Amino acid sequence: xxxxxxxxxxxxxxxxxxxxxxxxxxxxxxxxxxxxxxxxxxxxxxxxxxxxxxxxxxxxxxxxxxxxxxxxxxxxxxxxxxxxxxxxxxxxxxxxxxxxxxxxxxxxxxxxxxxxxxxxxxxxxxxxxxxxxxxxxxxxxxxxxxxxxxxxxxxxxxxxxxxxxxxxxxxxxxxxxxxxxxxxxxxxxxxxxxxxxxxxxxxxxxxxxxxxxxxxxxxx
Amino acid sequence: xxxxxxxxxxxxxxxxxxxxxxxxxxxxxxxxxxxxxxxxxxxxxxxxxxxxxxxxxxxxxxxxxxxxxx
Numbered sequence: 001x002x003x004x005x006x007x008x009x010x011x012x013x014x015x016x017x018x019x020x021x022x023x024x025x026x027x028x029x030x031x032x033x034x035x036x037x038x039x040x041x042x043x044x045x046x047x048x049x050x051x052x053x054x055x056x057x058x059x060x061x062x063x064x065x066x067x068x069x070x071x072x073x074x075x076x077x078x079x080x081x082x083x084x085x086x087x088x089x090x091x092x093x094x095x096x097x098x099x100x101x102x103x104x105x106x107x108x109x110x111x112x113x114x115x116x117x118x119x120x121x122x123x124x125x126x127x128x129x130x131x132x133x134x135x136x137x138x139x140x141x142x143x144x145x146x147x148x149x150x151x152x153x154x155x156x157x158x159x160x161x162x163x164x165x166x167x168x169x170x171x172x173x174x175x176x177x178x179x180x181x182x183x184x185x186x187x188x189x190x191x192x193x194x195x196x197x198x199x200x201x202x203x204x205x206x207x208x209x210x211x212x213x214x215x216x217x218x219x220x
Numbered sequence: 221x222x223x224x225x226x227x228x229x230x231x232x233x234x235x236x237x238x239x240x241x242x243x244x245x246x247x248x249x250x251x252x253x254x255x256x257x258x259x260x261x262x263x264x265x266x267x268x269x270x271x272x273x274x275x276x277x278x279x280x281x282x283x284x285x286x287x288x289x290x
Binding site for chain 1 (some may be wrong): 230231232233234235236237238239241242245246249250260261262263264265266268269270272273274275276278279280281284286289290
């Protein structure tokens, strides 16, 4: 397997973007790593915290703190590969979670994304690791099986409008679960604009006639 | 293989042996075989967050012959 130079450069850029976002907002000195490996028919990369060549499955969550003792941790794992035209880096799957300890086993909730998810559930969804008597009652499904709240797939906007790391950071700050650094809003906004621009470009590639129609309307 | 990459701690390249170790470790922490993990993914119902994280990290390598991939 010969990794493409673009994959190395682009995945490094993305890992650094995520690290910078966190270090400019709610974290201190953390660094995400990108591990490139062979895949089924193309190279792929996994981005995460404290991952290594032989441990790719998010061993530890990121302490959310800019100096004091953390009380909440953020888990992050993302797998990407080049698209079928080998032009763009494409996210295949990601998980963002909040945990009450560095161990992802103590997850409180997780946002999952799986492109072209084959099971009928939404590609982007939220799972909340909690329960209540009411949810247990409701979790008794039409087919007689039981599904607890933490295994329900709450839809969150679909492929183009799925929640991002910027959204998670903003949530933690605005709900006062994390102490922010000065200038956090600018960092969040910059990252958000980058994501939205990429999504818009992808949407236009898929449906150029819509973009042409809109531009024609605007020119009229 | 690493000749294409500038040394940088934020990017590393794994070889086949690394990947085998990564798969074995992820499955051990998920508490299941690769077949069972794939079943969980097909049904959209992972047994644990470790299984979910394992699927992100290694799911696309299910049934991949790593020797030929490298």
